[in-house]
Amino acid sequence: MFxxxxxxxxxxSLTGLIFPMPATAFDVAIxxxxxxxxxxxxxxxxxxxxxxxxxxxxxxxxxxxxGGRSIAEKLRAEQPDLVxxxxxxxxxxxxxxxxxSPVVVCMVMAPESYGFxxxxxxxxxxxxxxxxxxxxxRTSIPHARRVGLLYDERFTGPLLQSxxxxxxxxxxxxxxxxxxxxxxxxxxxxxxxxxxxxxxxVQDQTVISEASVRFILETTLDAKVPVFSFSTxxxxxxxxxxxxxxxxDAGRQxxxxxxxxxxxxxxxGPRFARPEKTELALNLNxxxxxxxxxxxxxxxxxxxxxxxxxxxxxxxxxxxLLP
Amino acid sequence: xxxxxxxxxRRTILGPEKKWGTSVVTSSLQTKLIAWMLLTLMVAIGxxxxxxxxxxxxxxxxxxxxxxxxxxxxxxVASRYSVLAGDxxxxxxxxxxxxxVDQVAYLVIMTEQGLMxxxxxxxxxxxxxxxxxxxxxxxxxxxxxxxxxxxxxxxxRSITKIRYKDVQPRVExxxxxTLMEILSIIVGQTVPVFYDIAVPILRPxxxxxxxxxxxxxxxxxxxxxxxxxxxxxxxxxxxxxTVALQHELQSxxxxxxxxTVGLLLAAGILSVWFARHLxxxxxxxxxxxxRASEGDLSVRVATHGRDEVSRLTDVFNGMTAxxxxxxxxxxxxxxxxxxxxxxxxxxLQELDRxxxxxxxxxxxxxxxxxxxxxxxxxNLLDGxxxxxxxxxxxxxxxxxxxxKRLQQFIEESLNLSRIESEQKTLNRDPVNPIxxxxxxxxxxxxxxQKRNIAIEHYTITAVPVILGDPAKLLHVFTNLIENAIKFSxxxxxxxxxxxxxxxxxxxxxxxxxGQGVDPSEIDRIFEPFYRGKLSEASIAGSGLGLMIxxxxxxxxxxxxxxxxxxxxxxxxxxxxxxxxxxxxxx
Numbered sequence: 001m002f003x004x005x006x007x008x009x010x011x012x013s014l015t016g017l018i019f020p021m022p023a024t025a026f027d028v029a030i031x032x033x034x035x036x037x038x039x040x041x042x043x044x045x046x047x048x049x050x051x052x053x054x055x056x057x058x059x060x061x062x063x064x065x066x067g068g069r070s071i072a073e074k075l076r077a078e079q080p081d082l083v084x085x086x087x088x089x090x091x092x093x094x095x096x097x098x099x100x101s102p103v104v105v106c107m108v109m110a111p112e113s114y115g116f117x118x119x120x121x122x123x124x125x126x127x128x129x130x131x132x133x134x135x136x137x138r139t140s141i142p143h144a145r146r147v148g149l150l151y152d153e154r155f156t157g158p159l160l161q162s163x164x165x166x167x168x169x170x171x172x173x174x175x176x177x178x179x180x181x182x183x184x185x186x187x188x189x190x191x192x193x194x195x196x197x198x199x200x201x202v203q204d205q206t207v208i209s210e211a212s213v214r215f216i217l218e219t220t221l222d223a224k225v226p227v228f229s230f231s232t233x234x235x236x237x238x239x240x241x242x243x244x245x246x247x248x249d250a251g252r253q254x255x256x257x258x259x260x261x262x263x264x265x266x267x268x269g270p271r272f273a274r275p276e277k278t279e280l281a282l283n284l285n286x287x288x289x290x291x292x293x294x295x296x297x298x299x300x301x302x303x304x305x306x307x308x309x310x311x312x313x314x315x316x317x318x319x320x321l322l323p
Numbered sequence: 324x325x326x327x328x329x330x331x332x333r334r335t336i337l338g339p340e341k342k343w344g345t346s347v348v349t350s351s352l353q354t355k356l357i358a359w360m361l362l363t364l365m366v367a368i369g370x371x372x373x374x375x376x377x378x379x380x381x382x383x384x385x386x387x388x389x390x391x392x393x394x395x396x397x398x399x400v401a402s403r404y405s406v407l408a409g410d411x412x413x414x415x416x417x418x419x420x421x422x423x424v425d426q427v428a429y430l431v432i433m434t435e436q437g438l439m440x441x442x443x444x445x446x447x448x449x450x451x452x453x454x455x456x457x458x459x460x461x462x463x464x465x466x467x468x469x470x471x472x473x474x475x476x477x478x479x480r481s482i483t484k485i486r487y488k489d490v491q492p493r494v495e496x497x498x499x500x501t502l503m504e505i506l507s508i509i510v511g512q513t514v515p516v517f518y519d520i521a522v523p524i525l526r527p528x529x530x531x532x533x534x535x536x537x538x539x540x541x542x543x544x545x546x547x548x549x550x551x552x553x554x555x556x557x558x559x560x561x562x563x564x565t566v567a568l569q570h571e572l573q574s575x576x577x578x579x580x581x582x583t584v585g586l587l588l589a590a591g592i593l594s595v596w597f598a599r600h601l602x603x604x605x606x607x608x609x610x611x612x613x614r615a616s617e618g619d620l621s622v623r624v625a626t627h628g629r630d631e632v633s634r635l636t637d638v639f640n641g642m643t644a645x646x647x648x649x650x651x652x653x654x655x656x657x658x659x660x661x662x663x664x665x666x667x668x669x670x671l672q673e674l675d676r677x678x679x680x681x682x683x684x685x686x687x688x689x690x691x692x693x694x695x696x697x698x699x700x701x702n703l704l705d706g707x708x709x710x711x712x713x714x715x716x717x718x719x720x721x722x723x724x725x726x727k728r729l730q731q732f733i734e735e736s737l738n739l740s741r742i743e744s745e746q747k748t749l750n751r752d753p754v755n756p757i758x759x760x761x762x763x764x765x766x767x768x769x770x771x772q773k774r775n776i777a778i779e780h781y782t783i784t785a786v787p788v789i790l791g792d793p794a795k796l797l798h799v800f801t802n803l804i805e806n807a808i809k810f811s812x813x814x815x816x817x818x819x820x821x822x823x824x825x826x827x828x829x830x831x832x833x834x835x836x837g838q839g840v841d842p843s844e845i846d847r848i849f850e851p852f853y854r855g856k857l858s859e860a861s862i863a864g865s866g867l868g869l870m871i872x873x874x875x876x877x878x879x880x881x882x883x884x885x886x887x888x889x890x891x892x893x894x895x896x897x898x899x900x901x902x903x904x905x906x907x908x909x
Contacts, residue, residue: 038535205544231537
């Protein structure tokens with residue numbers, strides 16, 4: 001009987017040698033700010049990258065930072081191997097509660113401006129590099145030399161200097177227009193449009209708002225000034241083109257950073273990386289309305305092209321103006 | 324009181340006749356069955372209908388409020404940009420569009436700070452359009468969250484029931500239709516009830532859900548980093564009228580009532596059919612039992628099916644069959660016994676006749692030699708055969724006494740035989756009882772005198788005439804007075820009196836002062852040859868006199884009775900029917 005049991009034990013140990021068990025899976029927690037579509041896309045992107053190596057648990061903050069702090073406090077006790085914070089509220093909750101586990105922030109417009117300075121914080125910015133944006137503008141609107149820029153010193157001030165340098169490299173002349181409040185916008189825009197060949201809209205919180213978007217687009221369309229922005233929605237509404245960041249891609253990039261952190265691989269470059277993958281969007285209707293023709297190279301490289309019947313800002317007026 | 328068979332059957336089949344004294348108890352089983360079934364069905368159907376109506380009202384109201392909440396949420400979404408921009412004309416156009424919906428009574432769009440951007444109403448709420456004091460027409464908003472909405476829609480902040488009272492809207496504490504309101508709707512009245520649905524206007528979310536660049540930026544721009552909930556820009560207050568709903572409910576309620584009445588009618592018909600189906604065999608059984616109780620045991624009831632009533636019918640049929648057989652057997656036996664009794668009676672009558680005949684013949688045959696013996700004895704005592712010594716005379720006198728006693732016995736036996744043979748033959752004539760009694764008293768005067776007994780004859784002024792046989796009545800009175808003289812002590816009195824107990828009856832009383840009659844013998848002294856215990860042996864008598872007297876009185880449809888008199892003695896009373904009172908003997 002003893003011999004029989006010994007044989008069985010030996011066979012079982014051999015089986016373990018032949019079919020090795022996988023390494024212990026990492027525990028990854030994803031904190032999601034709310035149930036918005038682009039957050040879900042980012043979560044999906046991160047999950048896609050990490051799912052092979054980790055057990056992933058997604059927590060929804062439902063837009064509530066206080067509730068998010070409770071979740072983060074619980075996570076701190078559990079000490080997951082990695083936390084991915086999707087959206088600003090999730091990132092703030094993680095900043096306030098999680099100190100040991102590495103945190104990767106994504107879907108935050110300018111993470112460096114929110115004081116995520118702790119050593120365990122990494123992330124992906126939602127702002128494409130300035131040079132990429134200006135290059136895309138130059139490629140899409142080749143005739144434009146004077147490029148206007150509406151900005152608030154608080155949000156876009158740090159960017160302005162480098163942007164001017166990059167513009168010069170590309171043969172562009174940046175025409176900045178400073179505003180301090182949203183109320184300054186109409187005057188600044190009306191003053192600016194006669195001086196420029198194109199308007200470069202950056203992610204400035206004073207400039208861009210629900211109320212201002214339609215005004216900017218209507219004004220620039222009236223002035224026949226093409227707008228190059230950062231949003232497919234703005235392109236749909238009347239902007240000429242945009243260099244956009246996709247939620248899924250941002251999530252994937254955050255997942256890749258997290259994967260390296262899990263594997264204890266060194267993170268090269270800044271803590272908050274610029275989006276690796278961007279996409280050019282063009283509205284050919286607007287181009288046609290403005291009497292412009294984007295270069296074939298630009299059209300070929302564009303990921304999203306809007307043409308034919310579709311949304312256009314100030315539709316009643318534009319219909320009358322369309323040939 | 325012994326119950327009759329009919330009452331027993333009625334009690335067995337139909338239960339107690341009168342217990343509560345109500346018509347329900349005394350009514351038939353069929354009526355009771357129908358009544359109870361109808362009552363049960365009415366209660367059940369009524370309760371079901373009431374429950375259905377209540378549920379109908381609740382569901383309809385819930386649907387209306389759900390639709391109103393959806394509309395308010397959509398209006399909150401549609402108006403958010405206009406509210407953000409303060410675009411009042413656009414909001415008023417939106418209000419006009421919303422008011423085109425029948426159920427919408429008013430729409431008020433205001434900022435979070437309470438600034439009125441648009442207020443429009445119709446009907447009772449028209450004053451809102453005219454920008455009157457909003458606080459006067461719109462009730463205050465309670466702080467109760469009713470339900471949550473989907474992620475894309477703002478939550479409904481409250482649903483408040485408002486009722487118009489005295490041209491002023493008042494907030495009602497309950498959020499459903501009350502019972503009185505439902506009753507008012509049923510009777511066709513319109514209840515002025517509205518529902519105020521409040522939905523916050525949330526600050527717009529990013530324009531496109533898939534636009535991460537713009538979405539994240541706008542979200543961060545709108546959100547203060549320490550703020551948890553999305554900013555609210557304003558409030559939609561949508562008034563929903565229930566008038567259309569009430570009209571629909573009225574129509575549905577009327578249809579429900581019609582269906583209920585139809586169901587009740589059908590249930591009533593079914594109840595009647597079922598009750599008849601159940602009670603018809605019982606009624607047949609009742610009728611059959613009644614006929615059986617009247618003596619018709621040939622009655623049978625047809626059975627249908629194999630239920631309890633059929634088994635009862637089988638038992639009843641078996642019982643009547645057994646009773647019929649038993650009755651027939653009893654009747655046969657009674658007939659046989661009756662026949663045997665008749666034969667025995669005839670034999671007895673024949674024997675009695677022979678006995679009477681034999682007695683008569685014997686008495687008749689004895690009387691002749693006795694008469695001859697008495698004549699010769701008289702001659703001897705009279706000295707025809709020579710002188711007699713004193714001793715011889717004494718012996719002959721004792722022989723004479725015994726011959727006379729024997730002769731009297733024979734006479735009475737002959738009288739009895741004659742009476743028995745001629746009992747139905749009375750020679751009726753009007754008889755004056757006083758005159759007849761006076762004759763008897765006179766005849767027996769010598770006998771009474773021998774015993775020193777006085778006969779007192781008390782007559783009355785008006786004695787009715789009797790229709791009777793004078794000879795037989797004379798015999799009766801003679802027997803009674805002779806009997807009284809015999810049983811009265813020496814020197815006493817025999818009293819004769821009359822009494823008219825009624826105009827058609829005369830009582831004649833003969834009272835002596837003897838020892839009376841032993842109470843245990845009162846019924847036996849009228850039997851033949853019976854002599855009382857108190858009668859002295861020296862008193863001669865055959866024991867037939869009273870019996871003959873009684874027999875003759877009864878032949879006159881009268882009555883002879885005897886009573887003991889207080890103070891001693893017996894009183895014999897002859898009661899005879901009198902002739903018409905006009906024929907009065909004086």
